[in-house]
Amino acid sequence: MNGLEYSRLARAVIDQKEDLMNEWEWLSKRILPRSRDVLRQLKTPARDFKRENCAKACEALHTLAGAFITHVTPSGQKWFEFEDKSIKKSKTYENWYRHATDVTLDALTSSNFYPSLQETHVDRCLFGTGCMLCESKKSGGLSFKHIPIGSYGIAEDKEGNVDTVCRSFKYTAHQAVQAWGIKRLPTEVREAFNRPERRFTEEFEFLHLVMPRKGYTLGNGRADVPPRKMRFASVYLYNGGSMPIVEEGGYPEFPYLVSRFLKWDNVWGYPAARKCLDELEAVVRMYRHLDKLAELAVYPRFFVDAEQEGDIDYRAGGETVIDRSIAGLNLPREWGINGRLDWGLEHIKELEGKIESAFFVPFLRVISSVDRQMTATEVVARQKEQVIGISATFSQFVYDFNVFLERIFAELFRQGAFNSDAATQPKDFIVEAPDGIDYSVTVPGVSYKGVISQSIEMAQRQSMDYAMQTAAQYIQFTGDPSAMDCIDISKAIKFLFKVSAAPSEVYRDKAEIEQVQTDRQKAQQQQLALMASQAANQQSQAVRNVSE
Template identity: 40%
Template structure:
């Protein structure tokens, strides 16, 4: 396969979108020092290049991603068995619950939550966010944010991204440490030999991750050159030579799109809908700044012979000739303007910008000027989550790839318990070799969006049970309550609270309790039968007397 031509084609297609991304960065969240310097000088010709309202709205939306989807310190996803309606699934629930806790602890130990916030900012700013997932030498998970504009994408089946080309810059010291010196071009090795250039000069490299045709079966012992995804590193600005070829068992990138339209693999940003409002707001603010300066320091119309004679100081005195006084000179000139109309227009356009970034839906409930009951809080929260969920639904399908990558890495490192491990997770080679592949478990998300759905399920379950109990008490007929497996319902309620799974009894312990309860009930029945027999004997003896 011609990796160079493939990479060039993907990068060329990516650059067709870079103009839009650069515009969004420049006008919403500038990153360059030049933009920052211009903002330091409000009296310059261009007073501001970016919209502060759009920037604030962007951060609110990115923060909502953390709050509603990946809340720090909470179990925002759960690993589940993929076997539905199987008795073994109940036995393995505790294993999956324990594996879920281990996965979240490993994420908390890593830099995940710092990097995912950067990814969310890119997702909301340019429409596409990207994170690379790997591990450190000590086994700690490691994540790296890949900025938009430095990578190109391609999709496979079902519109799922399976190919990434990213450009990276490394010093000669970093390159030798990562790739060794055997295959590095002479140009880079010369820089590495120079102590002044070894740690400062940077060269561009390209990393291509692409599905490998003819990959070998296996997950742990397979040759890296036969893994499912090929990993190709090239010295891009030095002869475009391949310096390292390896592979991945899983796709190592999280690529998430805010919205997706058409056939492009890149996402659509909410800021694209309000480009005209952002430009108009910036223009109006410049006009309003001029109007404010003119109001504070009005323009003056003077006679030619009054040049240099007007005292503009506070309390200053200017002596005018009778001719100038008769013509009302000096006087203010061209200072009229409707500041209120300009302010109203800015507020209208800023409100459209906030709406594009979902800010009205994400306003905190505490802004309400009255005390609300718990029921009202839940209702208001539910409305907000349901209104916000359509823009977040795409993240769930995108994130499955990342969860699969994390689970597989932790599985290979032996982080999960081996006792009672579900047999559904390992697929053995039918040819009799020691190779195996990991079958990824099902994933359910427990962020506030999913919690709102679960809350509706709990409310529905509670409503039914209350009515079933009332019916049973009134009629003595238990048929309505018997159709509910109270143990399953109790487990659902317990897990939905986020309580620690270590406190849950294992399925074997529950079976032992059932056996003890059945044995106790049998003994009680036998005792009652013996007591009944004895009483009947006494009654017969008494009757005979």
């Protein structure tokens, strides 16, 4: 594709966000004002200033976004673990996967991953979609960048996975030359760079388009694959004039994390606040009325006789001289301040409760107070209904993040961060291409260890415990043991072992379990043979006794 074709494609992708821009601006104004105009109004309010945002919704948003950081991706803790996803699991490679997990977590901690992910979580919870870019640094390691909502467009493949992103960003002439060199830039950018008064101040718009490439070299294990033969095309365009191509390269994996809060009827996510839009507007409107009522209580309105205009002293301790004829009229006097402030506050409390429920705040309060106030049984009882609601967005995040984790894992592997050799590396980890030169990296399975994941599994455990207890009661009542035939006891025990967060070292792998079962069968057969031999000996002795 030439520059013009790339530019038309890029604009088509990024412009399809316009249908939701009004909604995103409304949510930003009501929940988390960030635009310069809104902040300026809050800092220097005009005389006719009206409350626009809901503080309770802002608090609920940060509670939900913070919960994903604290209870799903906590910094400084092992919140995920690579594991062997092959059918024949082997304990031989557990150390390799454990080492890869530790290296990956250390790489994320030493980068700007967590600050960027925090902003991505806020966008995901507020607007329904969050976006973050993962790049490799020339000096080694990883670099992450949060992409603000409204600055990019996305497109999906036939499976509903985001595989195309076009974002818009601005660089000064100084930054553009640092990124690409002065020879690749258009005339207007070079002219600004050569003018000291414009070099660091004047900004120019660029586009970054990432999309699947039809013809690409199989394999993401080699670090020396030419960028133009990689699986995803990466094109930087100058958004001005004829929009020339500034840089054309590629990525072996999709470099963007695009996580939707929930999926709905288009490529964009379904925000949590969509369940409480009416309550948000009602709270803001109610606060506006209560603001006026409180202001009237402090600065009441007055009826004033026409002859008193300009002669009344409203200052504290002020004295106003009036005529006896006017004194009989009881003027000035207050009017229109009979609103019920307590009723308004009670109604606001009810509306704010619905807003908190939309952001799962009641559920998050429960799991945050597990260790301080309640037993595990009480926690499960209170969590069960809320878990059903939050498990959908948690599962969506895990699904989206697994794709992003493939990018992180493969990039660290190409940098040699794992330092593994053929002896310790899993046999099926490398998949060779037909040409015998290129090869792909098989990304391990991922197990999440966060508190929300444990809460969801705990609710599942409670349901399984109830089913097994019911079956046991049925057997006890009827004496029919066939009720347990439909339950795989070994799988049930394995699940209970997993959700109990017990150390993995004490759980036997498949080969060890089979060996234990084989040894048990041999022992049983030996015991049966011994019993048969003893019975035969006893019978023989009995025959001899009878003969004698």
